[in-house]
Amino acid sequence: MQTVEVFRAPAFRLALAFCFAVSAATAAAFGVIYLQVSNADVQRVSAVLVDEAAKSEGDSDEQLRRALELRLTRDIRRLDYVALFDASGAKIFGDVPAVPSIPVDGAAHIVRQQLLPDSSGFEPALFVARQRPDGAVVLFGRSLREVYDLQATLLTVLAIALLPTVLVILAIGAFFARRASMRFERIHSAILRIMNGELHSRLPVGREGDDVEKVARAVNLMLDEIERLLDQLKSVGDNIAHDLRTPLMIARAKIARALDEETDAEILRPILNAAVSQIDRASVAIAAILRVSAVENGALGNRFTDFDLGAVCAEVVDFYEPLAQSKSIEMTVDVRGPAPMRGDVDLMREAVSNLVDNAIKFTPEGGTVRVEAETIDGLPRLAVSDTGRGIPPQDRARVFRRFFRGDGDDVPGHGLGLNIAQTIANLHGFQLTVEDNNPGARFVMAPMAKASLGLVRAAE
């Protein structure tokens, strides 16, 4: 990823804003300290000077002069300024050549550019000028050089302290921004791949466990489902195309041939009949396909009533018995007591019918089809077993897929019956599985385990 993008990333901007906020807060805190410290110094010096000027009021000129001289001699660091001017402003005594341009009011004033006593330069100083009763002016002053130096040092220290704070925050911000940005970049490129048709691609998922991760996981689950549906749709589409095209093509061919060659009505009739039955085949395929989606789209539960699954089994067996008899198949129904359940009785009848229909189709003459219903732990359970050729283990998961036909299946059908039965079972919170009946197949419809039922509910 390019560096520029890191700085454009929202995460980085956020870090930057955070950095500014922290810096500003730190600077403000330092500023307050700085102002407090520097002001305190100036305040203290001012107070001393004002006090001294006030005290000098009562002194005679001689006393004052001695006091001032004493002060100057004691001032080893050359920080003090003292001077006495007569009423005309001429210097009588002291180390200040002229009265600085400050009001003569006994209050402290800062003079930014005071000429040093040895005239070697200027420095900031604090002065108090006070008028004596005879019109003379006494001046007390103190250099602010040390105070200002201290202030400058403090400022430098503060600046030096703030800089690393800012740099550290910026670095952390850039780090997280870059990480987040790279993560989003990976997600983005995964999305691009998926958009470009790589439907098996998934969003990258790590171990962060944060909100982005949760969303990515949810999106991946959604993609799993979409991919599954698309796969299903594709295979359904392929199969529909086959199931519809083949009969339509045959019908078309027959009609076209009849148009070209035959004029005798007696010869035309069987050809046209054959064409019609091919079109009927296509119609039945459409009806069966629509049936699957109708069941799938059926609003769950809005037509649910209480009924006895055992009674439904008995009804279905009664309906199919003549067909079984015509194939010399023995059909038994074993209903141990009522098996009450809640559901859509029409759909359940359809599911049981599809299982029985399937069993009769695949059972050879002289075989047996057995329908059982019972209640185990208060939950209904249904089994339809036959003595047909059974379902090889590798096909057991696939038999429920749409349009599944066993290898070399010569039995007529659309491969939708078991799919419809399973869809109906799932709608009722049941699971439809197939096992070996030794010989033959045994389809069992039983309530899903609570855990997996929860999953189904959550997925809805």
Added chain:
Amino acid sequence: MAISIVDGSTAPAPQRGSDPRRASVLLIEDEPELAEEVRLELEAAGHSVRVAYDVDEGLRAARSGWASILVVDRMLGSADGLSIVETLREEGDSTPVLVISALSSVDERISGLKAGGDDYLVKPFDVRELSARVEALMRRRGETRATRLQVGALEMDLVDRKVRCGGLPVELLPREFKLLEYFMRRPGQIVTRAMLLEDVWNFKFMAQTNVVDVQIGNLRRRLDPTGQRNYIVNVRAVGFKLDADG
């Protein structure tokens, strides 16, 4: 044909031998070719047919009171044909309505019947199936609550659950009795496989099976084990008909 249970005295005289009544069918269908096929089929069955191609035209024609049966397509361009049925029912019109639709879900079927439709047929359908349904709707009003049915040589006692054929008792399994009762309530009427599945066995879907034919075959043998007399005849490819007369 001797029909003791159907009160046909007020109905117009049948035009053809097998049609006890002649229906005036108003077909509301926006697809001209389908409308034409349905019209030809219904006319061949002896009914008169008028076609309306949209909701307004259909409603006008229905209000004229000419039709004894309405056949309404649900999808009329962008409009729902059910609105016609609802309007007519609100106006107190109780003419039987057969709704035809490409919408096949149970919910659609229920909403079709709730709106006032008397029967619901899903596309694609065989026009002969539609013709049989129209005939069934025409006869629905004549259904009886009698406890004894008699059609030709067949007699059925619904209380004792006994059947006699030509005066001789016939032993029937309960499912065979139920099936025969359905036919005896509709003598001479074409009964389709779909109608039997829906009405006799409560299957709200078309089972892809020949169970119906096997059941009919069994019933035929019960009624006449010798196979000389066929009381339930096949009608073209669409279904069956009770033919109990001599």
